[in-house]
Amino acid sequence: MxxxxxxxxxxxxxxxxxxxxxxxxxxxxxxxxxxxxxxxxxxxxxxxxxxxxxxxxxxxxxxxxxxxxxxxxxxxxxxxxxxxxxxxxxxxxxxxxxxxxxxxxxxxxxxxxxxxxxxxxxxxxxxxxxxxxxxxxxxxxxxxxxxxxxxxxxxxxxxxxxxxxxxxxxxxxxxxxxxxxxxxxxxxxxxxxxxxxxxxxxxxxxxxxxxxxxxxxxxxxxxxxxxxxxxxxxxxxxxxxxxxxxxxxxxxxxxxxxxxxQADSLKQLSNTARFISEIANVHMPVNQPYVGGAAFAHKGGIHVSAILRDSRTYEHISPELIGNKQRILVSELAGQSNILSKAKEMGLEFDPSNENSSKVIDKIKDLEHQGYQFEAADASLELLLREANGQISELFTFESFKMLVEKSAGQPVVSEAFVKVNIDGQSVYTAAEGNGPVNALDNALRKALVQSFPSLQEMHLSDYKVRVLDEKDATAAKVRVLIESKNVSNTWNTVGVSGNVIEASWEALVDSIRYALLGQINQNDKHSNIESQHGLVNH
The missing domain is CATH 3.20.20.70 (Aldolase class I)
Known part of the structure; x- marks a missing residue:
């Protein structure tokens, strides 16, 4: 014993x-x-x-x-x-x-x-x-x-x-x-x-x-x-x-x-670690052994191909024993195995012999070369895969947005956004203020959509990160924006990249909204002919 x-x-x-x-x-x-x-x-x-x-x-x-x-x-x-x-x-x-x-x-x-x-x-x-x-x-x-x-x-x-x-x-x-x-x-x-x-x-x-x-x-x-x-x-x-x-x-x-x-209690370990991290308001390292989000994450195509045959090839224990889970990351290192595994995880049918499979792999690699990072933005990745699989029917299309940022002496900065979108052939034009340009854009976009899609009232942005990709270019550098969004039952992450931080933020915002509406997208056949949003925001 x-x-x-x-x-x-x-x-x-x-x-x-x-x-x-x-x-x-x-x-x-x-x-x-x-x-x-x-x-x-x-x-x-x-x-x-x-x-x-x-x-x-x-x-x-x-x-x-x-x-x-x-x-x-x-x-x-x-x-x-x-x-x-x-x-x-x-x-x-x-x-x-x-x-x-x-x-x-x-x-x-x-x-x-x-x-x-x-x-x-x-x-x-x-x-x-x-x-x-x-x-x-x-x-x-x-x-x-x-x-x-x-x-x-x-x-x-x-x-x-x-x-x-x-x-x-x-x-x-x-x-x-x-x-x-x-x-x-x-x-x-x-x-x-x-x-x-x-x-x-x-x-x-x-x-x-x-x-x-x-x-x-x-x-x-x-x-x-x-x-x-x-x-x-x-x-x-x-x-x-x-x-x-x-x-x-x-x-x-x-x-x-x-x-x-107890063995059953051991399965609560990852959840306990994350729960206490949230209560303490202390960021939990993604690479923390056993319980971290990347503890059982696989990125290299050779690794993924092997673990799909037998997870013991690159995992020292079964992640389920401590309440964690295996994750397949998709990036410029991805091979077909990564895409197939990710698609399976999302419940998508993805035929490896289909020409779209190789196209989406090439597209992901090209986007990552531009600065996108899909391993940290699963929602944007899922939208890409669903588009490649012909499973996205858009509920709205983007027409334009404008920003106004005003600073008066002795007064705080005021940001106002003007957004125009098309819903069922009708242009909807709204304006909203925010405590910054991104917050104003988010408020204006959701204000334009919420009458048609009331479920958007339940979602909100919970985190916003900006990273400069080419520091040597100073203020002309490309930036990558990662946005985390939440509703009552889910959390998801989206990404945008541009030489303009507002445009990068807009891309991530739009993907966040699109992901929130996925349930309605898949149930709404009458919108099946509306063109893809990714083309419109110029990914």
Whole structure:
């Protein structure tokens, strides 16, 4: 039977110390529920003695009935005081948490420099604090801060610290690589020594990513005998971040044979990572292992041809195991296999022997040469493929647009757009203002169409990106515009390229609208003779 590994999540505490991460009490409660659904064993909620937000979290989280143990964080008692008189320890007891994480110094340098006390008093602070919380019914996890640096500087004292914590009754003893500078072989050797010195102790590992080794160091500790890992979702944390549980959990479970969470729960991992990224309002790297959007994305034609025969040729696990999915990217590197796979994914019939297949491949390569990027704009790609397959019947055609941008002294810039489109042979002319030229164009275009297509009221632009393609050309350079749009049930991305940022934005806007209307396009045979919009916007 494989060994079980306890997963201790500190996204809500250590993760919030990362730059740009700020969570309200409501945010923390939503994330705690999501972490509990995933199946982590401990959720460290924050520091109840530090701020009203964390106090509110600990009060309200009890109403959720979570399976995970809610843990409060704090430090050992102050020097030369009684544990029962320490305000920080009292706040932990009053929080209602089931467990406490106590951090104490294990590096003699820190004892002398940061605490400015004796080595003996530091040991007493650790012992008294753990014993006091244990006597009051809490489970205690002791975080030996800077343990690996302390061990390398003074192994005898570092070992005496965690031995004292064990004597006081700590349920878990955590070895912390607080500065993130330890190497995997050092972690393995030091943890192995600790295991031999404290064979009955439950050992935990807490690593930081300053050398991009937090995951590797955590796995090394497990191999040496640790049985709990502390980390955060998406690796959030101070400086370079903490150990990323999104990489650690599947590696332990799928590759190293340990039990961490239920297999069905593992399928929620990608969704959990993205959910927390959204709540934290922190961009999730597309190339993040396991859960990133590009983790199982394939672009080269040879690769795609191989994975269509057997995905094991270029995928180390099945993406479905962790709730991700295989993606086929279409670009200038694409071969016929890419197009066929993408068409199949979209539910299109695409005959490889048909002349249109080779034409659309050539067209995509030519457009990518011009600066288009379809791997980041699936909606524009789908419109191209549907056109090549004769499945697009346009509901409107573009006639013209004009822009007015006015700036008066002491007044904000005013942008106004005038758009003319043709719907069922009738010209529709509208004008609208916006907080910028693109917003004004978007408002005017949708204003022209919404009477005929009321479903457009449900969609909106959710992201807008501009990239200069030829920087050497300065203000005359081509730009690529990527637009993300959303409605109540879907998100899609479109692309436009031009030497004029307004025209590039217009192309992406029009594709966004066309994609939103795809359902009506396919159901509306009476419009089958209206010419293709792509020709009109001069792709």
């Amino acid at each position: 494989s060994a079980s590994i306890s997963i201790f999540d500190t996204t809500l505490r250590d993760g919030t110390q990362g730059e740009g991460v700020s969570l309200s009490a409501d945010d923390k409660l939503k994330i705690a529920k999501k972490l509990d659904d995933l199946g982590v064993h401990y959720i460290e909620g924050g520091i109840p003695g530090s701020n009203s937000k964390d106090i509110e979290f600990f009060k309200r989280v009890q109403e959720l009935g979570l399976r995970a143990k809610i843990t409060a964080f704090g430090s050992t008692r102050r020097k030369n005081t009684e544990a029962s008189q320490d305000r920080n320890l009292q706040c932990i007891l009053e929080s209602g948490a089931q467990a406490a994480t106590l951090v104490g110094k294990s590096w003699d340098f820190h004892v002398h420099t940061a605490l400015q006390t004796t080595l003996e008093e530091n040991l007493a602070m650790i012992y008294d604090s753990i014993l006091y919380l244990k006597q009051n019914g809490l489970e205690v996890i002791f975080d030996a801060e800077h343990f690996f640096d302390g061990y390398k500087n003074n192994p005898e004292y570092a070992l005496s610290v965690i031995t004292k914590a064990a004597e006081a009754g700590a349920d878990w003893i955590t070895m912390c690589d607080t500065n993130g500078g330890t190497l995997p072989h050092e972690v393995y050797d030091i943890v192995s020594t600790v295991v031999s010195n404290l064979p009955q102790a439950n050992l935990s590992i807490h690593t930081h990513n300053d050398c991009e080794l937090a995951v590797a160091n955590s796995l090394s500790a497990i191999q040496a005998g640790a049985r709990q890992i502390q980390g955060t979702i998406n690796g959030y944390g101070e400086r370079c971040g903490n150990a990323n549980l999104c990489s650690i959990i599947p590696t332990l479970q799928l590759k190293m044979g340990y039990d961490c969470i």
